[in-house]
Amino acid sequence: MTVRTAPSLPSWRAALPLIALVDLVLIATSGFAPWILLGLVAATGAALFWSSPQRALAFVIAGLPLLDPLLWELGLEDLPLPIPPLLLIVPLAVLAWSETWLEPGSARPGWCWRALRDPVVLFALLLTGLLYFGVRFSSAPRYGGEKAFYFLIGVVLLVVAARVLLDRGADLAGRFRIGSSLLRWIVIWETAIALFAIWNWFTRYYDFDDRLRVGSLNTIWLARHMGMGLIALCALGAAGRISRFWTLAIAALLATVFYLSGSRGPLAALVPSLALWWILDPRRRGHFRLFLAVGASLAVIAVLLYLITFGTVLEDSPFAGHDASNLARLVLLKGAVDHLGSAGWWGHGTGSFGPLLGLGDTRIYPHNIFLEVWVENGLIGVSLFAAFVIAVVRRWRAGMSRGVGSDEERSQRDLFIRVAGVQWFFALACAQFSGDLPQNPWVWFWAAALFVW
Numbered sequence: 001m002t003v004r005t006a007p008s009l010p011s012w013r014a015a016l017p018l019i020a021l022v023d024l025v026l027i028a029t030s031g032f033a034p035w036i037l038l039g040l041v042a043a044t045g046a047a048l049f050w051s052s053p054q055r056a057l058a059f060v061i062a063g064l065p066l067l068d069p070l071l072w073e074l075g076l077e078d079l080p081l082p083i084p085p086l087l088l089i090v091p092l093a094v095l096a097w098s099e100t101w102l103e104p105g106s107a108r109p110g111w112c113w114r115a116l117r118d119p120v121v122l123f124a125l126l127l128t129g130l131l132y133f134g135v136r137f138s139s140a141p142r143y144g145g146e147k148a149f150y151f152l153i154g155v156v157l158l159v160v161a162a163r164v165l166l167d168r169g170a171d172l173a174g175r176f177r178i179g180s181s182l183l184r185w186i187v188i189w190e191t192a193i194a195l196f197a198i199w200n201w202f203t204r205y206y207d208f209d210d211r212l213r214v215g216s217l218n219t220i221w222l223a224r225h226m227g228m229g230l231i232a233l234c235a236l237g238a239a240g241r242i243s244r245f246w247t248l249a250i251a252a253l254l255a256t257v258f259y260l261s262g263s264r265g266p267l268a269a270l271v272p273s274l275a276l277w278w279i280l281d282p283r284r285r286g287h288f289r290l291f292l293a294v295g296a297s298l299a300v301i302a303v304l305l306y307l308i309t310f311g312t313v314l315e316d317s318p319f320a321g322h323d324a325s326n327l328a329r330l331v332l333l334k335g336a337v338d339h340l341g342s343a344g345w346w347g348h349g350t351g352s353f354g355p356l357l358g359l360g361d362t363r364i365y366p367h368n369i370f371l372e373v374w375v376e377n378g379l380i381g382v383s384l385f386a387a388f389v390i391a392v393v394r395r396w397r398a399g400m401s402r403g404v405g406s407d408e409e410r411s412q413r414d415l416f417i418r419v420a421g422v423q424w425f426f427a428l429a430c431a432q433f434s435g436d437l438p439q440n441p442w443v444w445f446w447a448a449a450l451f452v453w
Helices: 012-028 033-051 053-074 089-100 111-117 119-135 141-165 172-203 219-238 244-261 264-279 287-309 323-338 369-401 407-430 441-452
Strands: none
Touching (some): 053 141, 053 441, 119 441, 141 441, 172 219, 172 407, 172 441, 219 264, 264 407
């Protein structure tokens, strides 16, 4: 006699996918969908940054434009400048908590004191104080105050975070793993931006004329992002962290988007930067060659800028033309040069370039970081910035001369110093053509990375 057993009831877990699907449909059709999605993105990002703070660094300096579609949907396309760097407070707070209250090991002892003694951090703090001092007598207190505040939040916080988060490894191998992860995530974020831009090239969801842009990235910043991604990709390829196939494929993608952007300043910066990367390979490097490479790179930048500005090269490409842009930049540069003699020791005041040109308290700048600091903050300001540049170059040169450790350690250290130095050179070269002080945080970030490595 067979005994019939009652059929087993399906587990309640089997209904979870259907419930989740219904919930997603309801959320997607509600008026709160973008805000709910923003919350999910924020929670996912916090978890991602919690487990790997270098991802937070990479996202802040490279990945933020990927949030543009969501921000546009929410009507927040003009994201305040202090918001992105504040994301770094999450991993910094985790490190401070673990170092103070929990078991040590998340950071090396004394990380806070070492960060405050870092020359890059000190230079950033000194320049911040000078900017705030210049607001006191500026004829453009609104823009000057915003400029000083954004520099404090966007640059000082970034270099402190770079100094702390890149120096967490207990030994050289640990810090090299952190550095490799940073470069890998920069390449990941920049590749995603490049795919985003190629999609926009065909769909024109974000409208543009002849030169490609996407989201909040104008043509200049799109090219800058692609340039930073190309240099980081060179480092990953040299370290053997990515196959040759993917290196060439990603390089072709980034280079295509760079070309379609048609931005001339980043082109004049990238060409000598890649040449510098090639020349500084240990197999062909020497101190004389380093001096020659830097001098030749500066000469190439000057020649490219002159030729591109007057339209004598690249006639049949997105880089040609732009007569209105050429004229505007020449007017700004001439306006800055005309007021250098009266700048004195303290300058005309932070943010004062607009009133000097008769344009009032508005956000306008010479599009050259040295002229900007000189006009607005005088000989004291430009001397401080020049001292920062000299300190970075000296540390870069000294770092490449060190022969401590095993062959593998020397090779890894050399690679990281090389990529940080070239990235810093690229950022500084770009700052000669566009952006004001708060808009050039990469100059400070890569200097901080160079000092750590």
